[in-house]
Amino acid sequence: MLSIYSILLLLGLFVVTIVRKRWFHPLSKFPGPFLASQTDLWRVYHLWTRRMPENLIKLHEKYGPIVRYGPNDLSFHGVAAINPIYKSGRKVSKSNFYDGFTTFHPNLFGMRDEELHAKRRRQMAHSFSVASLSQMESIFHRRINHLVDVIDSYGPRPFDLKELLAYYTYDLMGELIFNAEFGSMAAQDPDNLPPINEHIFLGCMYGMLPSLLPYSMQLAPHIPLPWLQDLLKSRKTLRDQTAKHVAEEFAKEKSEERHNILARLMEARDPETGEELTEAQISSEAFAFLVAGSHTTSGTLTLLFYHLLHNSVSAKNLTEELNTSLQLPATGNEPLPAYSGLEMQLPYATACIRENYRVTPVFTMPLPRTIIEPGGTVIDGHHVPQGANVAIVNEVLQHNASVWGEDHDNFRPERWLDPDNKLSPNDLLPFGAGHRACIGRNIASMSVLKVLTTLWRRYELEAVDPAEELIVETVGIGEKKGSLMVRAKLRPQ
Numbered sequence: 001m002l003s004i005y006s007i008l009l010l011l012g013l014f015v016v017t018i019v020r021k022r023w024f025h026p027l028s029k030f031p032g033p034f035l036a037s038q039t040d041l042w043r044v045y046h047l048w049t050r051r052m053p054e055n056l057i058k059l060h061e062k063y064g065p066i067v068r069y070g071p072n073d074l075s076f077h078g079v080a081a082i083n084p085i086y087k088s089g090r091k092v093s094k095s096n097f098y099d100g101f102t103t104f105h106p107n108l109f110g111m112r113d114e115e116l117h118a119k120r121r122r123q124m125a126h127s128f129s130v131a132s133l134s135q136m137e138s139i140f141h142r143r144i145n146h147l148v149d150v151i152d153s154y155g156p157r158p159f160d161l162k163e164l165l166a167y168y169t170y171d172l173m174g175e176l177i178f179n180a181e182f183g184s185m186a187a188q189d190p191d192n193l194p195p196i197n198e199h200i201f202l203g204c205m206y207g208m209l210p211s212l213l214p215y216s217m218q219l220a221p222h223i224p225l226p227w228l229q230d231l232l233k234s235r236k237t238l239r240d241q242t243a244k245h246v247a248e249e250f251a252k253e254k255s256e257e258r259h260n261i262l263a264r265l266m267e268a269r270d271p272e273t274g275e276e277l278t279e280a281q282i283s284s285e286a287f288a289f290l291v292a293g294s295h296t297t298s299g300t301l302t303l304l305f306y307h308l309l310h311n312s313v314s315a316k317n318l319t320e321e322l323n324t325s326l327q328l329p330a331t332g333n334e335p336l337p338a339y340s341g342l343e344m345q346l347p348y349a350t351a352c353i354r355e356n357y358r359v360t361p362v363f364t365m366p367l368p369r370t371i372i373e374p375g376g377t378v379i380d381g382h383h384v385p386q387g388a389n390v391a392i393v394n395e396v397l398q399h400n401a402s403v404w405g406e407d408h409d410n411f412r413p414e415r416w417l418d419p420d421n422k423l424s425p426n427d428l429l430p431f432g433a434g435h436r437a438c439i440g441r442n443i444a445s446m447s448v449l450k451v452l453t454t455l456w457r458r459y460e461l462e463a464v465d466p467a468e469e470l471i472v473e474t475v476g477i478g479e480k481k482g483s484l485m486v487r488a489k490l491r492p493q
């Protein structure tokens with residue numbers, strides 16, 4: 001039994017800890033919810049609600065440009081914070097949040113060692129360039145034509161566009177990365193898709209409780225929660241499949257010319273040292289591509305189609321632009337136009353895509369950086385001490401009324417085309433910023449523009465429920481809640 005003195009001592013320690021964290025902590029001058037200043041569990045709870053970005057937007061409206069949303073964590077919502085947080089080189093580094101994503105081997109996304117990252121990025125960058133991807137454009141076209149065939153097969157019947165886009169993206173990634181046929185569009189069975197968002201959820205959960213790492217990762221297999229065990233099993237399956245595809249590619253004769261990311265990575269050399277990537281490194285990167293690139297792209301496309309299907313002005317303007325600018329027969333599986341130069345040719349479609357990234361970005365997890373500069377640094381006019389974690393949640397930045405106006409909640413592509421109010425795409429962060437920005441953005445951009453133009457040009461799409469309200473749920477990656485049921489009619493020639 002604890003004596004009364006021990007209980008009083010524990011109580012005293014408890015109170016001292018609370019007082020210290022709230023009033024004597026290096027971040028105590030920054031406002032925020034009381035509970036957030038005390039425990040990381042506050043953020044875990046908000047992640048669990050699937051509404052973290054919305055809640056952070058409200059907190060910024062209440063507390064101003066900086067919110068202390070964790071004991072050692074600050075969220076910023078001003079454009080002026082982008083450069084010091086994401087573009088100041090070695091003054092900051094990825095925080096221990098990212099350890100939640102590097103379960104076995106470090107990969108480009110999760111690695112915190114900046115030297116290692118710089119080397120890996122040098123080795124990989126060329127494989128993701130537009131020039132390199134242009135040689136793989138036929139893969140995009142094959143996958144889009146398969147999507148078109150499936151939509152055609154529905155005739156006047158309604159179908160879930162969100163689901164088809166998920167199959168399209170997953171199969172695209174399979175062929176683009178591994179030259180493999182994942183077959184999800186052919187099967188049209190959602191159970192064939194790996195639970196990628198759940199992987200992200202688990203990664204964010206681990207990462208938001210960094211003091212429990214690595215115990216949480218070691219304990220997880222022993223926690224008898226069926227959903228957790230299923231998730232760990234499917235994560236292992238995906239990892240094993242990835243390793244198998246990589247091993248197969250390594251076993252192939254090197255003489256034949258191959259155009260896929262894996263083949264490119266096998267040929268890749270560090271331009272400074274000539275060093276190659278090992279099979280284990282490629283395997284862990286390929287796994288990360290599937291996780292980082294599949295649902296992000298299909299989720300983005302789903303939201304884009306939702307906005308266009310529920311916004312008659314934008315829908316009409318887009319139809320007009322595609323009819324006049326795109327020299328494409330509306331029907332038939334003719335070759336799709338090349339990506340290069342397409343954005344310039346289609347300013348309205350480009351504005352729609354940009355506006356979708358602004359109003360409903362999918363990569364909504366905080367992207368925290370730790371200040372490593374001795375003496376701290378100045379962000380948006382405020383001194384932040386060394387050791388603090390600082391982040392911008394892109395949805396928070398992109399719903400800052402002082403930047404985007406009072407109508408920031410509305411999908412209005414015209415805002416990007418207004419010559420009197422020049423907005424800068426650099427003030428958006430859908431793909432992050434600086435040297436850790438998305439390496440796969442060219443793949444995503446090609447997919448989004450090609451799928452949008454092909455489907456919109458070919459079909460008159462109609463939402464089954466034109467009054468459906470949009471709900472986005474986010475587990476670090478956001479997605480439209482529920483299905484996106486549509487009907488498609490071939491446009492007249």
Ligand code: HEM
Binds near residue numbers: 429431
């Ligand atoms: C619409 C689709 C996509 C979105 C919105 C997106 C968003 C992002 C964001 C915001 C980051 C920065 C994370 C940070 O600062 O911590 C990132 C990084 C990354 N993304 Fe993407 N991404 C998309 C598609 C892809 C694709 C298709 C791939 C791969 C095939 C990919 C692979 C990666 C990798 C490897 C990183 C880490 C880069 C580094 O740290 O050097 N992403 N992505």
